[in-house]
Amino acid sequence: MESKEPVINVGILTSDVISFVLNGVYQCSNGENHSGEKQVLCKDGKIYFNNQFYDELVFTPVVSSTDFELKDVIIGINFHWERKENQRFGGSLKFIIDNRSLIAINEIGTEDYLTSVISSEMSATASIELLKAHAVISRSWLLKPMMSGNESFTKSANEAEITANEIVVWYERDCHSQFDVCADDHCQRYQGVTKSSVENVKIAIESTKGEVLVSDGKICDARFSKSCGGMSEHFENCWAPIHFPYLTPVYDLLPQTVASLPDLKNQKVANDWIRQSPPSFCNTTDKSILGQVLNNYDQETTDFYRWKVEYSQKELADIISQRSGIDFGEICDLIPLERGDSGRIIRLNIVGTKRSITVGKELEIRKWLSNSHLYSSAFVVDRLEFINNIPQKFTLTGAGWGHGVGLCQIGAAVMGECGYKYQEILQHYFKGASLERFY
Ligand SMILES: [Zn+2]
Ligand SMILES: [Zn+2]
Numbered sequence: 001m002e003s004k005e006p007v008i009n010v011g012i013l014t015s016d017v018i019s020f021v022l023n024g025v026y027q028c029s030n031g032e033n034h035s036g037e038k039q040v041l042c043k044d045g046k047i048y049f050n051n052q053f054y055d056e057l058v059f060t061p062v063v064s065s066t067d068f069e070l071k072d073v074i075i076g077i078n079f080h081w082e083r084k085e086n087q088r089f090g091g092s093l094k095f096i097i098d099n100r101s102l103i104a105i106n107e108i109g110t111e112d113y114l115t116s117v118i119s120s121e122m123s124a125t126a127s128i129e130l131l132k133a134h135a136v137i138s139r140s141w142l143l144k145p146m147m148s149g150n151e152s153f154t155k156s157a158n159e160a161e162i163t164a165n166e167i168v169v170w171y172e173r174d175c176h177s178q179f180d181v182c183a184d185d186h187c188q189r190y191q192g193v194t195k196s197s198v199e200n201v202k203i204a205i206e207s208t209k210g211e212v213l214v215s216d217g218k219i220c221d222a223r224f225s226k227s228c229g230g231m232s233e234h235f236e237n238c239w240a241p242i243h244f245p246y247l248t249p250v251y252d253l254l255p256q257t258v259a260s261l262p263d264l265k266n267q268k269v270a271n272d273w274i275r276q277s278p279p280s281f282c283n284t285t286d287k288s289i290l291g292q293v294l295n296n297y298d299q300e301t302t303d304f305y306r307w308k309v310e311y312s313q314k315e316l317a318d319i320i321s322q323r324s325g326i327d328f329g330e331i332c333d334l335i336p337l338e339r340g341d342s343g344r345i346i347r348l349n350i351v352g353t354k355r356s357i358t359v360g361k362e363l364e365i366r367k368w369l370s371n372s373h374l375y376s377s378a379f380v381v382d383r384l385e386f387i388n389n390i391p392q393k394f395t396l397t398g399a400g401w402g403h404g405v406g407l408c409q410i411g412a413a414v415m416g417e418c419g420y421k422y423q424e425i426l427q428h429y430f431k432g433a434s435l436e437r438f439y
């Protein structure tokens with residue numbers, strides 16, 4: 001595998017009006033040089049800048065160390081930490097129009113992009129081995145679709161299997177047609193150069209430069225989530241029905257005692273597992289370790305390994321009807337029909353007084369049952385306080401945070417603290433994959 005470091009197009013912001021500051025001289029694709037405060041608008045389906053209309057506009061820094069600032073960038077879209085920030089970026093600034101809306105795109109080298117992504121995802125206190133492991137999976141995840149062309153990656157939008165009583169939806173990562181990745185959690189959280197001057201992150205990126213996870217001669221689709229909950233999940237239980245040998249269930253503890261792996265696809269076994277708090281790498285309350293993976297606004301959440309959510313009948317019925325667009329009437333029951341290897345529910349039957357529908361996969365379930373997102377779909381349901389056979393209260397007891405496929409970030413942080421090398425961390429979560437230098 002030999003190649004050149006690719007330039008990444010990151011979609012940052014969509015708005016009718018975008019204000020930005022060029023902190024130095026930029027050459028514009030219209031032949032002019034610009035610096036200082038600027039504004040572009042979307043007008044009659046075109047880009048409107050300095051009394052002229054354009055289909056595309058690119059600002060390239062004359063000196064490569066120059067940066068620019070974008071105003072009012074929304075981060076954490078639809079998550080509980082959603083907020084607006086001004087953000088600074090290296091590389092070039094490109095504006096395009098897609099579907100009559102204006103999009104700001106940052107063109108940036110892969111390694112610079114990764115430095116920012118790892119800095120946004122991780123705290124400066126993270127162990128160097130955790131940062132290296134993260135650099136490799138972020139690089140693999142990023143380069144896989146770009147390098148595999150159409151061969152193994154469809155550019156299709158979200159997939160769905162919808163019948164009258166069943167809605168099974170999953171969300172492919174690569175539903176962007178106008179750029180490679182977006183700057184939000186949908187792809188990888190990218191916040192420009194604001195926090196990218198963390199020394200350990202630079203060291204981790206440089207010492208793993210171009211390194212990716214490989215399986216069967218191809219770059220791995222290296223997924224990760226916050227906490228597996230004790231057991232990681234099959235890829236195909238969260239997304240398209242494709243089997244990746246390196247995205248299979250891993251008990252999040254070493255040494256592996258294979259004989260005792262619980263069968264969490266079984267409802268009874270999953271029920272016991274979720275209600276207990278079994279030992280695993282990510283079963284930790286150590287604030288200094290959690291602080292390595294969870295940025296400030298994420299640390300609002302610490303009950304991720306085992307969590308509880310309580311709803312009144314009205315709250316739950318309102319949330320489900322709002323989030324699904326379907327009126328179920330009063331909610332009678334939430335019945336897990338199928339679980340994955342981590343205990344995550346793949347198909348959930350929602351029984352209401354007006355109708356009954358089965359929903360999947362894990363992310364859709366998490367969306368339907370919360371105003372933001374439920375931490376995970378690995379949960380058990382308790383119905384309480386019945387009036388006329390209708391429960392007035394629901395308690396969801398759950399495990400883990402995120403889809404649980406691939407690397408468990410909190411588990412990996414604990415491994416790093418325990419002295420495991422990044423190669424060992426990657427081996428643990430991505431069974432059978434190997435490390436190769438791509439450029
Ligand atoms: Zn995205
Ligand atoms: Zn874990």
